[in-house]
Amino acid sequence: MNRISIIGGGNVAWHLSQIISKTKELQLVQIMNRSIKSIESFQKFGEITDNFNKIKPTDVFIISVSDQAIAEVSAKLPKDILQVHTSGSVSMEVLQGNRKGVFYPLQTFNKNSAVNFTDVPILLESNTKRDETFLFSIAQLLSQNVSFVSSENRLKIHIAAVFANNFVNHLNYLAFNFLAKNKLNPKLLLPLIQETASKLQEVNPYDAQTGPAKRNDVSSINTHLINLQDLKLESIYKTLTQSIIETYEEKL
């Protein structure tokens, strides 16, 4: 049975601890973090500790801390045991051990929201064939969507994910906020938000586009701009409308 230890107390560490503790072919040895307080809720998944001098024998350390802290945490761990990090943006080479890799789940995680891990793409990298095989054997127990990706390509995928998740979520926040400020119920948007995503399972986003910017419908665009009554929203509206117009202008 493969033994896994996790370092970190954030959303990714929480979801990995949960899924690994539920997977009967895997043993979650320890969850470690500088602050024991922030991993108290992890106790239901396994043993927790803040003492890096009491590290138990394991087959792999999954370092799931902020990008800036990866190198420092890595330096505190035994050199001869495989270490992997879970970051989209950070090169595998920042790890300080002799055996290194990446175990990047391409998904957005919040502690309060359940995730179906089976669909989550897990992007792997390692510097030896042996550790690649080992990481693959673990990852495929968690997901049906496992692949090997270089650090350079992983960064590109992560950047695309910033657009498709971070920026998309922020636009949804702005839409919710605009309705709330106008005393309208933001939840009216939920079926639209769901369909906007679901549609892309069948139709590519170029063909899925609708709305006034695609048609370069200047009259509707101006009506919207006048009614935003918020300089920041106007600026975002103009930037994205211009980008949509440019995307479709050959076809108009």
Add this chain to the structure above:
Amino acid sequence: MNRISIIGGGNVAWHLSQIISKTKELQLVQIMNRSIKSIESFQKFGEITDNFNKIKPTDVFIISVSDQAIAEVSAKLPKDILQVHTSGSVSMEVLQGNRKGVFYPLQTFNKNSAVNFTDVPILLESNTKRDETFLFSIAQLLSQNVSFVSSENRLKIHIAAVFANNFVNHLNYLAFNFLAKNKLNPKLLLPLIQETASKLQEVNPYDAQTGPAKRNDVSSINTHLINLQDLKLESIYKTLTQSIIETYEEKL
């Protein structure tokens, strides 16, 4: 049995024709359009015509044409029969008949993508109690989510929908395109896109936000900007990152 006629050949007209033709308590009398060619595929839902002189008796005309064409189409229809349009942005008052209303389904429609109408918010408006009641009786056969909204508030909801659908879809397009240009598979993003939407059914978008901009992680942000290698993407990245930073800066 209430009789409905539809004018228009676009995505909304298509989905309304489909759902009305399937609803046994409703009779789809005619689908009309200037160009018969663009409604040939509507024939499976009911009678089609391009001859506005051959209008059959009906209880309501649903005008589902481009915003700019609503007034002109409306003027060609009998004055004494209820007319409604399906636009988010256009005032009810542009209609030229004596009895007018709005029947706005708040959803994104493509002919190629099936929509579960039961969840779609239908926003109604009319200038008489009698026609409000009539429109409500039709709408509730199609959806469980029917409400009355003034023209002013409907415009605001439509603007929010532009952010939550049109702009969101475009960001997904940019993310897909960025991966394709870098010879990476855009479909890797599909589970993330789905979860980004699904999460909001439980968590509000303020709390759902993750990523470098929320943490004001300047190092990751700069790494992303350097790797975009596209002026338009950089500009959109900066605009949205700045907006996220401002949203959370009090909390940093």
